[in-house]
Amino acid sequence: MKIIDLHSDTILGMKMKGEENFENNEFMIDLTKLAKGESFVQCLGFFDFKPMSNYDYEVFKQGEQFAEKIFAKYADKLTIVKSVKDIAEAENSGKQMFMLTKEDIGCINSDLNILKAEYDFGYRIMGFTWNFENCVGFGNSTDAVVREGSPTVYPHMNDGLKPFGKQVTEYMNELGVIIDCSHLSDGGFWDLIDISTKPFIATHSNCRSICSHVRNLTDEMIKALADKGGISGLNFCPEFIDEKTGCTIEGMIAHLKHMMKVGGEDFLACGTDFDGIGGELEIPDFSKIQLLIQAMETAGFTANQIEKFGYKNAMRVFGEVIG
Numbered sequence: 001m002k003i004i005d006l007h008s009d010t011i012l013g014m015k016m017k018g019e020e021n022f023e024n025n026e027f028m029i030d031l032t033k034l035a036k037g038e039s040f041v042q043c044l045g046f047f048d049f050k051p052m053s054n055y056d057y058e059v060f061k062q063g064e065q066f067a068e069k070i071f072a073k074y075a076d077k078l079t080i081v082k083s084v085k086d087i088a089e090a091e092n093s094g095k096q097m098f099m100l101t102k103e104d105i106g107c108i109n110s111d112l113n114i115l116k117a118e119y120d121f122g123y124r125i126m127g128f129t130w131n132f133e134n135c136v137g138f139g140n141s142t143d144a145v146v147r148e149g150s151p152t153v154y155p156h157m158n159d160g161l162k163p164f165g166k167q168v169t170e171y172m173n174e175l176g177v178i179i180d181c182s183h184l185s186d187g188g189f190w191d192l193i194d195i196s197t198k199p200f201i202a203t204h205s206n207c208r209s210i211c212s213h214v215r216n217l218t219d220e221m222i223k224a225l226a227d228k229g230g231i232s233g234l235n236f237c238p239e240f241i242d243e244k245t246g247c248t249i250e251g252m253i254a255h256l257k258h259m260m261k262v263g264g265e266d267f268l269a270c271g272t273d274f275d276g277i278g279g280e281l282e283i284p285d286f287s288k289i290q291l292l293i294q295a296m297e298t299a300g301f302t303a304n305q306i307e308k309f310g311y312k313n314a315m316r317v318f319g320e321v322i323g
C-alpha cells in the first residue's frame with residue numbers, strides 16, 4: 001500500500017548531525033527505507049525551533065540551505081512536489097517524492113512577504129506554531145511539558161489566534177497552503193474552524209480521549225475538523241499513543257478505530273513524526289510501516305478504508321487546497 005506520510009523531522013535532524021547520506025543512514029527515514037515501506041509522498045518538516053533561531057529568518061534559512069544541498073546531491077533519485085499535477089507527473093518517474101512542510105511559522109515575524117517567499121521556496125503545508133507563542137498564536141504545550149510526557153495543560157491552551165494569525169489564515173487559504181493545527185492551542189484550533197474557508201489538517205496528532213495528551217485531538221475537535229473536510233495523521237510517538245504501553249501496533253489501531261468512529265473514514269491519514277520521536281517503537285522506521293497496513297487488514301478495516309488512510313484522504317485535501 002502506498003503511503004503519504006504527513007510529518008517527519010528527518011531533514012533537520014540530518015543537518016544537526018552533519019549527515020549528508022540520504023540513501024542509507026541511521027535515521028528512521030532515508031531513500032532506502034522509504035522505498036521498502038512503499039512511500040508515495042514523504043512530507044519533510046522544516047522546524048523553526050525558537051531557542052535556536054529566536055525566530056530569526058536568516059537562521060531558519062540555514063536549514064533550507066542544507067536541504068537544498070541534499071536535494072541537489074540526490075537530484076536523480078528524488079523530486080520535490082508542489083501540486084497534485086506534480087505528483088501525477090512524478091508518480092512513474094522512479095523518483096521518491098517529497099513535499100516541504102513547516103513546523104512553526106514564527107520566523108515570518110508578522111511579515112506576509114516572508115510567508116510568500118516561503119511559499120515560493122516550496123512549502124505547501126505550514127503549522128502555525130510549535131510549543132511556543134509566536135506572531136500568529138500559542139502552542140498547545142510547552143517544550144518542558146512535552147519532554148516530561150505530561151498531559152499538563154498549558155496556560156494559553158484556550159487562547160485563540162492573534163489578529164495577525166487571522167490574517168495569515170486568510171492569506172494561506174488564498175495562496176493554497178494547507179494549514180497544520182497539530183501544535184496549535186485548542187483556542188487557536190477553534191478559531192481556524194470559524195475562519196478558514198478551506199479544509200485544514202493535523203499532520204501528526206492522535207485521539208485525546210484514548211491518550212490524554214494535549215498534542216492529541218478531543219472528540220469534539222475530531223468531529224469539527226472532519227466536518228470541515230480535514231484529516232489527522234496518526235502519530236507514532238509513544239507518549240501520544242499510550243502512556244503505559246507506548247508505541248504498539250495494537251495501540252495505533254485503537255487510535256485509528258476511534259478516529260474513524262468519531263470523524264469517519266475520510267478523516268484517517270498517516271503522520272509518523274519519524275526522526276522527531278524517540279523511545280521503543282513497534283514500527284521503528286519507515287521500512288517497517290507495512291506492518292501497520294497488515295494490522296489494519298487483520299483488524300477489519302476494508303481495503304477502501306486502508307487506501308484512504310494510506311494516501312487517498314491526503315490526496316483529496318492536497319487537491320482541494322493546493323490544487
Ligand SMILES: [Zn+2]
Nearest residue numbers: 103183204276
Ligand atoms: Zn511536532
